[in-house]
Amino acid sequence: MRIRSVVLGLLLGSLSMLAFGQKAITIKLSHVVAADTPKGKASDFFAKRAAELTKGQVKVDVYPNSQLYKDKEEMEALQIGAVQMLAPSLAKFGPLGVREFEVFDFPFIFDDTADLHRVTQGPVGASLLGKLDAKGVKGLAFWDNGFKSFSANTPLRSAVDFKGKKFRIQSSKVLEEQIRTLGGTPQVMAFSEVYQALRTGVVDGTENPISNLYSQQMHEVQKHLSISNHGYLGYAVIVNKKFWDRLPGDIRGQLEQAMKEATTYANKIAQEENDLSLEAVRKSGKTTVYVLSKEERMALKKAMAPVHNKMADRVGKDLLEAIYKETGFNANAP
Template sequence: MKRFPLVRWLAVPCAALALLAAGAQAADIKARQVKFAFVNNAEHSQGIGAKRFAELVAQKSGGKINVQVYPAGVLGGDLQVISSLQGGTVDMTAVSAGLLVSRDKAFGIFDFPFLFANAKEADAVVDGPFGKRMNERVLGQGLVNLSWWDIGFRSVANSKRPIVKAEDIKGLKIRVIQSPIYVDFFRALGANPVAMPFSELYTAMETRTVDALENPISNVEVNKFYEVSKYLSITNHMYNPMLILFSKKIWDQYTPDERELLTSAAEEAKLYQRKVSRDQDAQSLETVKKAGLQVNEVAPAELAKMRQMAQPVIDKYRKEVGEDISDAMDKAVREARANSK
């Protein structure tokens, strides 16, 4: 077999890096520091996606743009960080769509119970015309959405009892995100919802300030909520897409080349992050079972009963988010389902 000098092999990656650096030099890209803050741990798919994004930005900019990742709420809870973006003191974050409701009621559409049948439907909706329409809306809030990532379907973990029937939720004191539709949805099921920041949830479960939480399974595992819960009931009651938001105040100071670079990196990282998120959910389910959490899947008939109980809430929020947004979402979901057949 013909042998090649080691230096020749080393020349290949070095040449590739040189090309990247030359491309960044030719483009209008300056040396910049980007603060990327979010509430989940670095091991969560949110953190893994942020790390991949940072790596891509470094590669594409020839090392000029350095993305500094701040996980686990070290710069504040979701709403606090969004305010920091609007003020221009933090550059970017990753948040669930529902957390924008207090600024634009139209984003409540993503919190409608049992909206998507599966992740494929959700991807088609946010990656299509409907997602682009919602991107336009965040601009008015002083924010720029670079991409749509995944958090996953939400289920209920609690310290009291397994949820086998819809009625089993009644009386549970459950933490929900700071979005009115979550409060009304669980109130309609007979629970006592408590809106609080995610960063306070573990302590609230530990001290029994709340009995229950509703989160994607990966959140339950990565944030060790199995230590303060006994039961996990798979309800898949809501699906959360995640926006990768950038401060418009800072974005407006960037060159077109820098904006294109950041957007392309976020879109490229999206595919990786979605796969990690969905793989994590499957792996997390096994992990929490081994940790002692009692897991049960709620029967379709009981889920249908929950949706029926929640129908007045859905009807109320169709008007809140706007009939035009509700109709556009209905159309997008129908098209996604038709294309998946």
């Protein structure tokens, strides 16, 4: 009976593979940042491990730097099957119709990586990924990029410094409210367009993890960088659900293992890459780096606290409370 079960399993696996043809299964993984960022390196790591674990049955082709699609295009490309896998920033899921993901855009909701991982690696994170199924998307993992800091051509040390300035943001109602609360003007634009917009003065400033700022040479057109760590920028690795469900079970399992390893790798290097990038920005001599004091950061946190109340209904008060419980968030605490 055991031999018969093994033979039957092999036969079913072979039949499943026929659905994809005799050639290797190709997965196109598209993303919008540089290859030498945490997301870029993690994507390449996943491609390598996928090939190794499947013994060449799966080939992951990685397309960085918006080679295939820009921010606004890539989600639709995934849904229609033009690409099979993406790792979009979490702000991209609000426009998709899953507003709950915009909770990650709330200012100062995570004090550190430990707070963050209690959410992304726990039941709250799993529940959020599960909400993507209804959109034809399968959520596989959360990848860290890092905490964001503000940059501009004038110093940004207190809330009053933001008034009247135009800031590039991702497409997120929460981020729009964040900039408005500080007295600035939010402007949504594709990541690939930000450098030119900063260079020509279309926008005055932006918010980014330092690895993104440096890899896109934004520091060359931004005279001031304030290390605020006010918000989190991470990614959800997602795959076209129909494509994923059609994969043979053994292949799916091997890819899940590759993704698990890639996630550990991504989260490990995220802080390292941001630290190295910050050092490089300082050495460039083109940008003045200012680290907010504890008192200045607390004042900025208080100034941005109204965003939580204003946007609670958008993401769901129950979700917000669940995250507060995990992180111990208190708008009035340092």
